[in-house]
Amino acid sequence: MNASAVADLPVVVIGAGPVGLAAAAHLVDRGIEPLVLESGPAAGAAVRDWSHVRLFSPWREVTDAAAEKLLAPTGWTLPDATTYPTGGDWAERYLQPLADALGNTVRFGTTVTAVSRLGRDRIVDAEREAQPFVVHVTEQDGNEERVLARAVIDASGTWDNPGPAGGSGLPALGESATADRLVHRVPDFTDEAVRASYAGKRTAVIGSGASAFTALAQLAELARAEDGRGTRGLWILRRTMTDSTFGGGEADRLPARGALGLAAKRALDDGHVDAVTGFRVAAIERVTDGRLVLVGEDGRRLEPVDRVIVLTGFRPDLSFLSEVRLGLDERLQAPLELAPLIDPNQHSCGTVAPHGYRELSHPEQNFYLVGMKSYGRAPTFLALTGYEQVRSVVAAIDGDLTAADRVHLTLPETGVCAGAGLHGRPETAPEPDDGCRTAASAAARTNSLT
Template sequence: MSNPEGPQTRTVAVIGAGPVGLAAAAHLVERGLTPIVLEAGDGPGAVIGRWGHIRLFSPWRFDIDPAARRLLEATGWTAPDPDRLPTGAELVADYLAPLGKVLDEHVRYGTRVVGVARLGVDKTNTVDRDGRPYLLRTVSDTGETEDVIADAVIDASGVWSHRNPLGAHGLPAAGEDAAAPWQAGPLPDVHGADRDRFAGKRTLVVGAGHSAANTLLLLAELAEAEPGTTVMWAIRGTDPGKVYGGGSADALPARGTIGTRLRHLVESGAVELVTGFTIRSFTTRPDGSVAIHGSTGSLAVEIEVDQVAAATGFRPDLEMLREVRLDLDSVVEAPSRIASLIDPNFHSCGTVPAHGEAHLAHPDEGFYIAGVKSYGRAPTFLLATGYEQVRSIAAALAGDREAAERVELDLPETGVCSSSRALDDTSITDASAGSGCCGSSADAAGEAESGCGTAASGCGTPAVEEPVAVPARGLATGVLHGRAGQRVELPQVKASGGCCG
């Protein structure tokens, strides 16, 4: 497999103007290539703005790409305190927005890419395929269609718009509708714009990663101030210990803080936990609330709540790439050469080695998937590794193989993952959010959790008996209290497969 030499590559289409997309553009500009950045949102980091209230685990020193820093400093820009943990909103305002201005002539906002192909041939055509430029079909926010031609493509579009379902087997449950009134989505702004939605209401958080933990902590804080606010938590596994982490003994203080606080909330009853829960269907009530039908082991369960916050993770949008020849791993849906490096069954974000263009190349030369989308369904992504990816890709597209193959990434051994607004300390420099399956953390651009511990993991689902209806209160760890107040011990059922077994 060969890559375009410098003289052959002039223009590079970059899909997405998030941190990695804009970093790619910065590196391409430094290399004398012309980036064409296509962004569906109305500004840089548009998706990050949706979770702007969340604070990262990664301090500023790991959140700024080196090439982007050089471009910004040439304009008189001053970097934020390197040891401080920014919120998503601060990441946009203090870094991505200024970078977007520097790169403004290269960025087209309100432009969604809906398809990528080789110019003049479809996916099945092999003869005379190599060397052809790429055609990117775009739709503007006004509905106009336009084709963009480029010599190479870097897809850094992220995964935010493609969430893992709440239902079992990796498929949506019956009645699961993203537009349903009870769907709160991931990382709601509990203390800000979404406060009225949760105050005095019953909310179920589904997921076993730190996105779920973050939302639970914020909801518990709200419950202290707003009477009638009920917080519930459902996981597919039978033990929440991996989310709690090592507490005060944890070598990573931020992770230990979150875990310790969440454990206390569960043990005190402030957060009601149901374990081993598999969601089968949803019934939307006339008032907008929902009845959730599922099972814990062999026991059928029904839970009634007003809101559901799904922290079940994300998956890549591959439909737009159907006409590109890709080499993807069948399990994590990442480029096959990095699949074993990022598999959440074996790796946390802190154990993924640096990798570059050679690991990300596909059969169609000059096409790359970078950033969190390159990790497919794995939740082990770091901003800094994404920056290293696009540095290497830009070098390869410019014909500098030596630079493309060189590793220029230096992280602490524990890694730095994204975290929670709930942390009080905003200057923790050595923090990670979980390790391995079911405790994996989110990425800094999308908070993508592993499917483990949730209905998205594909773990086995046993037979179901008659349901026990469960109101919002009266649900404790490992025990269900039905409407009549009966006490039912939950069976400890081991999953038949998948990472939760």
């Protein structure tokens, strides 16, 4: 296929989430045809899975400029910029209208199963970069199709690949066999049936970031509401507890994010949650009454629990990219140039440097991982980061390297960074009470863990 014919092909965007739809909006803004392929039935399918959870970022930090420009002629207006949407608000009031504005360029119920170069597997060098991408997809009815593209932007996220309970990065022994009592998401405690299933029970929460904070705070609220029924939480941390464990507190530039860590601390201080530190799960055993015993790699056996909430982060799905030449850091599974900038051992989300197409590039020209997936296993991702990523990437695809290299990003400093805030909270940022103010004085200014 000649260069002119390739240039006339669409840019395939994988995923109709916040960053994927923003990429499509930037493509439209530059006169480039996007084709967004989304496996779910609606925009923001992953976001809808946690529709009950309130973000710790306000509206002004979760919408993209090019998307707003595209939406303006439809009569859409930005909700109060200072208020905090739930996942459901974000999907219904922004993502779905944006997908509707993009029209037929967004295809739902379409799963990408493989990506390669037309007529070239990953081994072949000859005229490789002159060939378009070939994207294999499967529709809901089972029909298979292949789509040609001039470039591919993978914004499929990591939501479908949660980390396991096992402390070695592998599922704990017995994790599959006890799956009926394990969840890998923050439960919807606004649902009466869900609340009832945790009320009066002892629940272990494995994880150390925003999602774990949310679960702990909600378990504590349930315990207060169900006073006398014995609702308890058990927080499992793989490391020791330090002053930085709860994030930035009142020093956090995202107040709702700081309040989230403080709410988790209050859950411990009030005695509704116990903590076990330095515990890496090796096995999960079911005892005779159906409850579960967590066994540590050091041989410790914890008292039985009724349920386990596993919130140990997410991982990128790279299985359908086996024929694409990727350059990934061996630890984080993030692009090689980006990995040092987002290493959670060195950075919180407020200290991540602005980055764009250069840091997101791979040996496969015109193929990009963006959004949460670009961070691999690193947890410190904010929507603003993804929006700047796709602005730069789309400019590079368009050949406007001046604009692509002009990356600017100011992120709110301190505190935990990925995940979402408490659900069932007022839309305005919560004011910490006196107990939280006291806790904040002991909280460190940054923490990159989720």
